[in-house]
Amino acid sequence: MSKKRIVLDTNVLGWALRDKINPSDRAKKLKAEKYLAQLNREDTTIILPTIVLFELLSVYSDSPQDKTDKINFLDVLSEWCQVTDFDDLAADTAANMFNATNTGTSGYDPAEREKSKRKTDTMILAQASCAEADELITNDLGFRKLADALTKLNICSVMVKDIPEDAQMELDELIDQ
Amino acid sequence: MDGYALKFKSISPHEIPASRLGDLIKQYEIAVKKEYLRHSGKSIQDSDLVALKSIEANCTVLRFIAAPALCATAALVISIPKPNSYIPSNYPSDCRRFYEQIYDIGSNYNTAIESFQYSQTNDSVIKILSEISMEDTAQMPSTTLKSKKTMYGEVIQVGGKQPKVRIKLDNGDIVSCIGDKDIVCKAAGFLYNSVRFSGIAKTHFSLGSPYIQSFVLKDIQSFTALPAADLINRLKPHISKQLDRLDDQELYFQELREGNE
Numbered sequence: 001m002s003k004k005r006i007v008l009d010t011n012v013l014g015w016a017l018r019d020k021i022n023p024s025d026r027a028k029k030l031k032a033e034k035y036l037a038q039l040n041r042e043d044t045t046i047i048l049p050t051i052v053l054f055e056l057l058s059v060y061s062d063s064p065q066d067k068t069d070k071i072n073f074l075d076v077l078s079e080w081c082q083v084t085d086f087d088d089l090a091a092d093t094a095a096n097m098f099n100a101t102n103t104g105t106s107g108y109d110p111a112e113r114e115k116s117k118r119k120t121d122t123m124i125l126a127q128a129s130c131a132e133a134d135e136l137i138t139n140d141l142g143f144r145k146l147a148d149a150l151t152k153l154n155i156c157s158v159m160v161k162d163i164p165e166d167a168q169m170e171l172d173e174l175i176d177q
Numbered sequence: 178m179d180g181y182a183l184k185f186k187s188i189s190p191h192e193i194p195a196s197r198l199g200d201l202i203k204q205y206e207i208a209v210k211k212e213y214l215r216h217s218g219k220s221i222q223d224s225d226l227v228a229l230k231s232i233e234a235n236c237t238v239l240r241f242i243a244a245p246a247l248c249a250t251a252a253l254v255i256s257i258p259k260p261n262s263y264i265p266s267n268y269p270s271d272c273r274r275f276y277e278q279i280y281d282i283g284s285n286y287n288t289a290i291e292s293f294q295y296s297q298t299n300d301s302v303i304k305i306l307s308e309i310s311m312e313d314t315a316q317m318p319s320t321t322l323k324s325k326k327t328m329y330g331e332v333i334q335v336g337g338k339q340p341k342v343r344i345k346l347d348n349g350d351i352v353s354c355i356g357d358k359d360i361v362c363k364a365a366g367f368l369y370n371s372v373r374f375s376g377i378a379k380t381h382f383s384l385g386s387p388y389i390q391s392f393v394l395k396d397i398q399s400f401t402a403l404p405a406a407d408l409i410n411r412l413k414p415h416i417s418k419q420l421d422r423l424d425d426q427e428l429y430f431q432e433l434r435e436g437n438e
Binding site: 028039043044139 | 211348420425435
């Protein structure tokens with residue numbers, strides 16, 4: 001049986017990758033970290049769409065230290081992570097998805113989400129779809145609703161879900177939420 | 178009326194490879210099954226749609242017998258739209274792929290095509306569902322686009338008379354690559370191992386889902402994906418400081434997607 005292929009949205013990766021914990025982010029960060037540990041146990045493959053990579057890379061400044069960090073970050077990715085291109089196939093898929101959410105005839109109300117967000121959503125979703133990802137994990141409810149509409153239209157086969165709750169989560173962590 | 182047929186008017190059954198007709202039969206079954214599931218929420222059995230190839234004077238006819246519950250869907254799918262019917266927006270992907278295959282055969286063999294409904298008890302009683310002329314098939318747009326691609330998979334076969342490499346992707350699809358002898362010899366060193374490979378792909382675009390028609394291999398490297406948490410642990414030292422500078426990470430990424438000043 002082939003490994004489950006998972007795409008993580010930018011915020012999920014961001015929470016797992018940062019050290020600083022803001023009070024408002026604590027539960028989300030814990031949830032993201034626990035989920036990633038669970039993925040390790042389940043033997044999954046992480047797929048990184050280049051659109052998500054762009055958003056992550058935007059946090060680097062022009063300082064020499066940041067430039068070095070960025071190169072090292074990319075070096076780790078190139079060796080250990082499947083990065084999926086935004087190529088002609090993804091562009092075609094994204095355009096079909098975007099148009100399906102843009103006309104109002106598909107049952108999805110375009111007023112539900114700004115055009116620029118829908119553009120990014122569909123670009124990421126198209127990359128996930130072309131990479132044959134099984135799931136895309138995002139904390140963004142609007143993104144999940146858009147993907148649901150595309151799934152109903154048979155245009156999207158990737159399951160877009162929130163970070164799964166961990167049944168083992170400690171009581172004090174739940175209280176903090 | 179419970180039979181449906183597709184007639185390529187001027188192809189002798191001996192001219193067209195059986196595999197091509199087999200693919201077309203399979204795609205019709207897929208399209209009907211998906212459409213039926215989409216409309217009714219129910220799955221169908223393989224025996225609900227039976228394909229028969231009939232040999233007629235100088236033309237090739239594929240006949241299908243559909244179970245009563247499937248008739249409406251079977252008739253709908255086999256009604257081939259004209260090229261100006263906004264096919265990409267009005268038909269689901271599996272139907273588009275079916276129509277693409279029909280138009281491809283029509284164009285390659287220079288034949289008109291007809292689909293019809295017929296009575297199982299009397300073959301001569303027919304109702305024409307669609308007629309596609311040779312002019313129609315010439316109008317169907319298709320193209321190939323060349324672009325650089327990077328993909329991941331396992332090398333499963335190398336060599337032969339030509340320098341070729343076959344790579345199995347994680348989804349089970351197989352990409353057949355050509356390349357110069359040096360790169361193919363390098364690929365041989367990765368036989369049965371996971372690789373990242375890149376090169377120039379020719380992608381075919383028409384009515385159905387685009388697909389890679391050919392791939393010229395330019396680079397191949399050994400590759401092992403790390404499990405999620407291990408990957409995060411390796412990445413973290415090189416980005417955590419930068420992310421920690423964000424007061425509100427969620428807001429930062431949200432604004433990046435909103436595109437507002």
